[in-house]
Amino acid sequence: MKIRNIKFIILLFPFILFGQNKSKKKISFSKDVFPLIQSRCLPCHAVDAENPSMLILENYESMKLGGKHGSPIIPYKVNESSLSFKLKPDPIFGEQMPITKRKRLTPEEIRIIDLWISQGAKKN
Numbered sequence: 778m779k780i781r782n783i784k785f786i787i788l789l790f791p792f793i794l795f796g797q798n799k800s801k802k803k804i805s806f807s808k809d810v811f812p813l814i815q816s817r818c819l820p821c822h823a824v825d826a827e828n829p830s831m832l833i834l835e836n837y838e839s840m841k842l843g844g845k846h847g848s849p850i851i852p853y854k855v856n857e858s859s860l861s862f863k864l865k866p867d868p869i870f871g872e873q874m875p876i877t878k879r880k881r882l883t884p885e886e887i888r889i890i891d892l893w894i895s896q897g898a899k900k901n
Contacts, residue, residue, distance in 0.1 A: 804893040805901050806837060813886050814840075817875055830871075837900045846870075852898040855891045864890065 804810065814834050820826065822834040832844030840860075841848055849860035856862070863874045864887050875881060882890075893899075 802892070803901075804889055804896055806893065806899065807901065809889050810893045811837075813882060813890065817879065817882055817886075820879065821875065821877070850894060850898045853895060855894045858894050858898075861887070861891050861894055 818834045821828050822830075822832050824833055824835060828844075830844045830846060832846070832849060833839040833842075841850060843849055846859060849858060849863070851857045859868075862868045863871065864882050866873055873881070
């Protein structure tokens with residue numbers, strides 16, 4: 778019986794391995810994340826816009842630098858990154874973004890940002 782179980786596991790291993798790789802799509806800042814930020818966040822978080830948080834999201838560097846509340850991105854730590862929790866209902870502080878009547882990000886768009894943060898929030 779033990780040999781039969783081992784053969785079964787060996788036969789299943791490639792399917793398990795490849796299945797996990799498909800669900801771990803690499804998220805690109807320039808292709809996946811920044812277009813969302815440009816369309817939904819930049820109207821308020823640009824250099825020439827007044828925003829109380831003083832957070833500028835015009836590029837990767839200014840985003841990492843942060844604003845009044847520090848950097849909105851903590852690589853690999855989605856739950857500690859304000860970029861993530863401020864996009865969801867009932868954030869730890871302040872209001873859900875965008876604060877105006879602008880269209881909020883969809884759950885799928887938020888998932889893309891969360892995946893990017895969980896993958897290290899790299900400039901790629």
